[in-house]
Amino acid sequence: MKKSISENIADSLGVPKDVIMNMPKITVSGDREVFIENYKRLLSYTEGKIVLSTSMGNILVEGENLHIDVIRKELILISGRFTGINYENIKKGAKNV
Amino acid sequence: MFKKFFQFLHGYVIIKISGKNFERFINICLKRNIEIWNTNPCDDGITLCMYSRDFKHIRDAAYKCSVKIKILKKHSFVRTLHLYRKRYVFLIAILICIGLGIFFSNHIWIVEINGVENADIQSISNTLDRIGVKTGALKNNLPDGMEIKRNIINDTDGVAWAWVYIEGVKARVEIYEKALAPNVIDKDIPCDIVAACDGVIKKTIVKSGEELFDAGDAVSAGEVIISGKVPVYKEGNPEKYIYVHSMAEVQAYTTHCKTGNYKTYYESRVPTGREKMIISLETFGKLLSPFKDEVSYEEYDTKENRYELKIPFFGFSGIALHVKKYTEVSINKEPLSIETSLEFAKNDLEAKISKELTLGSVFQDESIEYVQTDNETINVKLTMNFIENIAITQPISADTDKGEELFDKQTDRGIAGD
Numbered sequence: 001m002k003k004s005i006s007e008n009i010a011d012s013l014g015v016p017k018d019v020i021m022n023m024p025k026i027t028v029s030g031d032r033e034v035f036i037e038n039y040k041r042l043l044s045y046t047e048g049k050i051v052l053s054t055s056m057g058n059i060l061v062e063g064e065n066l067h068i069d070v071i072r073k074e075l076i077l078i079s080g081r082f083t084g085i086n087y088e089n090i091k092k093g094a095k096n097v
Numbered sequence: 098m099f100k101k102f103f104q105f106l107h108g109y110v111i112i113k114i115s116g117k118n119f120e121r122f123i124n125i126c127l128k129r130n131i132e133i134w135n136t137n138p139c140d141d142g143i144t145l146c147m148y149s150r151d152f153k154h155i156r157d158a159a160y161k162c163s164v165k166i167k168i169l170k171k172h173s174f175v176r177t178l179h180l181y182r183k184r185y186v187f188l189i190a191i192l193i194c195i196g197l198g199i200f201f202s203n204h205i206w207i208v209e210i211n212g213v214e215n216a217d218i219q220s221i222s223n224t225l226d227r228i229g230v231k232t233g234a235l236k237n238n239l240p241d242g243m244e245i246k247r248n249i250i251n252d253t254d255g256v257a258w259a260w261v262y263i264e265g266v267k268a269r270v271e272i273y274e275k276a277l278a279p280n281v282i283d284k285d286i287p288c289d290i291v292a293a294c295d296g297v298i299k300k301t302i303v304k305s306g307e308e309l310f311d312a313g314d315a316v317s318a319g320e321v322i323i324s325g326k327v328p329v330y331k332e333g334n335p336e337k338y339i340y341v342h343s344m345a346e347v348q349a350y351t352t353h354c355k356t357g358n359y360k361t362y363y364e365s366r367v368p369t370g371r372e373k374m375i376i377s378l379e380t381f382g383k384l385l386s387p388f389k390d391e392v393s394y395e396e397y398d399t400k401e402n403r404y405e406l407k408i409p410f411f412g413f414s415g416i417a418l419h420v421k422k423y424t425e426v427s428i429n430k431e432p433l434s435i436e437t438s439l440e441f442a443k444n445d446l447e448a449k450i451s452k453e454l455t456l457g458s459v460f461q462d463e464s465i466e467y468v469q470t471d472n473e474t475i476n477v478k479l480t481m482n483f484i485e486n487i488a489i490t491q492p493i494s495a496d497t498d499k500g501e502e503l504f505d506k507q508t509d510r511g512i513a514g515d
Contacts (some may be wrong), residue, residue: 072127
């Protein structure tokens with residue numbers, strides 16, 4: 001797979017990719033809490049699904065009783081009971097986490 | 098907790114946003130650095146919290162996104178004050194509470210003394226009382242730390258250092274005791290050496306004094322082995338005596354014997370699962386127990402815990418919770434073999450005998466005998482033989498021989514005997 005220039009820089013300098021490439025950083029605590037940094041916009045918000053727009057596509061958080069505990073410009077803390085976190089509309093195919 | 102307090106202090110509103118584009122509305126708010134928290138989806142929109150000052154700036158965003166905004170609740174310190182402004186009794190009660198809080202927090206309600214093992218704790222307590230470190234004392238009127246230290250050290254023997262730490266309404270007194278120096282033998286006091294216990298002398302090393310027994314002689318406890326009264330012979334003169342401080346090491350074969358009754362079963366305490374908790378409140382040194390401290394269990398174990406309420410940056414608030422937990426137990430008797438019972442008995446009797454021994458005793462042999470007194474008890478007798486130093490110094494009584502010159506001199510100085 002061909003790497004982008006920023007990815008190459010991040011690799012060679014040993015700097016985290018989310019800093020250089022502005023990629024979203026997702027921290028999951030079991031199935032109860034998801035912390036997402038570097039998101040762009042909130043696209044959809046219901047009890048069962050939250051969709052966030054990021055630089056690399058959309059992130060879809062699915063589960064039950066989802067609610068946003070903290071929401072700031074670049075970070076969001078979602079709690080509830082999760083069933084899955086998916087990438088949507090990614091140029092080179094969707095990935096499952 | 099602090100965050101919630103500051104949110105309340107600044108004032109915030111809980112609003113309901115209904116409409117199709119509420120996500121867009123949230124994005125606009127975030128772009129304008131409007132803080133949002135506690136978002137929860139509801140039937141036709143979401144509810145969220147935001148500061149009252151930010152609420153004034155969202156009108157155009159709501160218009161842009163075609164959403165309807167409804168205030169569900171307002172929370173603010175100023176608003177609460179405004180609401181309660183005419184409730185005079187409530188305000189007075191709050192003021193009284195604050196006043197009482199300030200009053201109680203400015204006094205000492207508990208004096209705790211730590212680190213006392215050999216010193217007289219009553220004397221320390223009396224000294225603290227005298228200098229004003231006592232229950233009910235005003236914190237501002239407490240004497241200087243150095244003065245407290247000086248008074249405690251002067252009034253109580255064996256205290257090397259003391260300091261008072263004020264923790265909330267508690268005065269914690271830390272005491273460090275002196276490590277006492279060993280007694281210096283006063284060699285001017287004439288002494289005999291007597292036997293500490295019955296035994297047969299094995300060897301005697303005399304440094305001063307008159308040896309009265311030879312190796313192989315039997316002595317009983319309290320008998321003089323080395324006399325401090327030493328005869329002095331001079332040709333042509335009558336026999337005279339001098340009195341010395343006897344010093345010797347007397348190695349003797351001794352026998353120590355102990356008996357005791359021991360059970361031939363082991364009692365195990367198994368919790369039945371029934372428990373009872375008695376909670377009492379300690380306020381400023383006084384214990385208030387609303388419940389009777391009684392349990393109906395026949396056999397039980399107790400465990401007591403004390404939980405102090407501590408206030409940040411202040412310390413102990415003077416309020417503590419005492420929790421006494423009773424756990425019912427059933428006692429099961431598990432039979433033991435005679436060998437195991439004897440082992441238990443032997444360990445116990447050995448510990449008792451070891452308390453009677455002098456320093457440096459050498460174990461020789463032991464024998465154990467037992468008699469079954471009933472089905473559940475045995476009477477055990479343990480006999481242990483040692484080689485030990487049985488020498489004990491004993492001052493010579495003043496009225497033994499008043500005619501002697503040296504002794505007279507010593508008694509004149511008031512140092513001979515008791």
